[in-house]
Amino acid sequence: MPDISALPGFYRIAQADPDRRAVIDTDGAVTTYGELLARVNQVSHGLRARGLAEGDVVAGVLPNGLDAVVMLMATGQVGLYYVPVNWHLTDTEIAYILADCDAEIVVAGPARPVEGALTGTADLAEGQPVTAPEGRSAGAVMWYTSGTTGFPKGVQRPLPGTEPEATVPLVTWFLGEVCDLRPGDGIHLVTSPMYHSAPCAHTMFALHLGHTLVIAPRFEPAGILELIDRYRVTNAMMVPTMFHRMLRLPAEVRRAYDVSSLRQVVHTAAACPVAVKKQIMDWWGPVLYEYYGSTESTIAFSVKPHDWLERPGTVGRPAPGFEARILGPEGEELPVGEPGMVYVKSGLGGFAYRKDPAKTAASMRGEWYAPGDIGFMDKDGFLFLCDRRTDLIVSGGVNIYPAEIEAALLEHPGVADVAVIGVPDEEWGHTVVALVQPAPGAPPSPQELLEHLGPRIARFKHPRVIEFREELPRTPTGKLSRTRVREEYLSR
Structure with a gap:
């Protein structure tokens, strides 16, 4: 098997090792890296054939599965913005997002028809070459987030203007620093809907690291444990309520599955009760990696298992490239241990809410962004969250x-x-x-x-x-x- 550890991301890995397993879908069907790249290339050509150019927007109203992965990686090499849309939303809610993002093409799943949308990726791929498109450039995902109030907002970042491979080394280094994830033969379990930022990003990260995606049909506690056991899953992204539900399984059910293959289980999206996290690490070992941020700020704080065990309850220190401050009501910097609004500043690039400069400005204090949480820092710079400001x-x-x-x-x-x-x-x-x-x-x-x-x-x-x-x-x-x-x- 070729050594892919130094290759810059999915597209190069797929060329070097086409027989490598890329996706194990919800029905167990296996797609190799070579097969996935061929479909990705066809869809990229198909999007261009319909007149899309760099900076245009494509939306996917898709459940987790191969089509969702294809759309993510196809738009990612021809300079397009990709908007994953929650397919559980009402027709009115979906229509609002599609209009707000100015989607030129919409791809939907057969179980969730959307007026004017293509059904799956087959129509885009049909008759198109499997070779890489000319003039490749990195795209970006534009997730819509509702925050705490109001209509959803598209979080838009500038396109880098470089080929996709140029951005991979920074991502790979960052994931290694934050989560100890490395290129190689990992198995990543997709447990959550890919229309949300963290599960979607981790799906993309896994392919850039050469890992195999195992896509769970849904979250069901025993079913997730069975997939970990069957495929020897090494890493996954979960949310705390999943831990809580798995801990509620009878002891004999938990003992029936071998979870010793797990190396990194990353959790985010909500506060994890200390007792729940300790119980999971008693069961799975010290494999829980936590990060805190938002769709807007990405991974702003992170903490590895042993650091957390020394400081239970922390969400970590600022991630590489980030600075953090705790400010009072008048913008004054607060001392160690005193709760206030959390502000972060990233050296990795900013964002804007699509079509809403006023909301963009309101979320910032100069270069500093407020995710909306109240917290305090200890003397070593570890952040402890208290709650959302709105709660x-x-x-x-x-x-x-x-x-x-x-x-x-x-x-x-x-x-x-x-x-x-x-x-x-x-x-x-x-x-x-x-x-x-x-x-x-x-x-x-x-x-x-x-x-x-x-x-x-x-x-x-x-x-x-x-x-x-x-x-x-x-x-x-x-x-x-x-x-x-x-x-x-x-x-x-």
């Missing part, structure tokens, strides 16, 4: 962070999921309310949960109201949707 509860003039209460409640075996919100109160400003999804079996009583919180968090943080719900709303990437929880609660 902060102020009760009796005191700041209360819902994530802290949720993490404590999730340590109770009778709690499967929980959302803590602030409800307007004339006397206190806000009252703390906990909405609990109980684990299977007899649910705990509110009093039992309050007693559980007693030694864990201060009494003023305890919920005044605890109610039970069959299920709590989460986004497809596993983030708790406190906005929907709050709206549903108040509507009652």
Whole structure:
């Protein structure tokens, strides 16, 4: 097998080692690097044949699978912006994104028809050559993110204007520094929808490293463990709610699968309760790599397993190329240990919200960007997050962070999921309310949960109201949707 460790990314790896496994799809079908490159080249030619030029936009309303991978890599070598669209959205929501991004071509999956869209990549590829297109240049993915309020915004970065291979060495070096991921014979498990930034980026990273993608049909705890065991998965990207659900499996089910092949499991997208992360590392070993950032800021902070075990709860220090500050309400820099707004500055390039310079400007303080979280730094520069600014509860003039209460409640075996919100109160400003999804079996009583919180968090943080719900709303990437929880609660 050829040594691909020094080759600059997917396109060169596929030429050097065409028989290498590239994708194991949701149905188990295997596509080699050579076969994938041939289809990618055909689709690149097909896009150009329809008149698309550098800087134009293509959108994909596609479930995870081979077509989604092809569109990502095809647009990535002919200087196009690619917009992955959440195919669970309503027709109206999809239409808004397609209009806002000015998509010249839309590719959709057969299970989610979109008016005017091509169905899959076959039409683009038909009759086109399998050779590389002339004048190749790097494209970029433009993800749409809704943040906390308002319509989704397209996060657009300047195209580099170079061939795709020119950007790979920096990416490879960065991933090695942050996640210890290296080129070679890795097996990457895709567990989350690729229309979100982190799963999409890790899919692309894996191919540039020469790894094999194993695409899970959906997230199902035992099913994920079975794929890890069957394909000897070495790395994956997950979100904390996945860990929580896997820990809820019976012990005999967990023991049935061999997870010893795992080397790097990267998690992001939401705060991970300390107890949950410790339990996963007790089970899988010290393989959890965490990073914190956003679609706009990319990977701004990162922490490796042993550093986290020495400082449980941290999301790490600034990633290479980043600086960080904690600022108060008037923009003053806060001392070590004092919570404030987190600001980051990247030396790796900036972004703009498409068609919205006002929102771009509002998110910045000079060169510094605010992801929207409250946190503090310790004396060694490790960041600890408190909560989202929009989720902060102020009760009796005191700041209360819902994530802290949720993490404590999730340590109770009778709690499967929980959302803590602030409800307007004339006397206190806000009252703390906990909405609990109980684990299977007899649910705990509110009093039992309050007693559980007693030694864990201060009494003023305890919920005044605890109610039970069959299920709590989460986004497809596993983030708790406190906005929907709050709206549903108040509507009652």
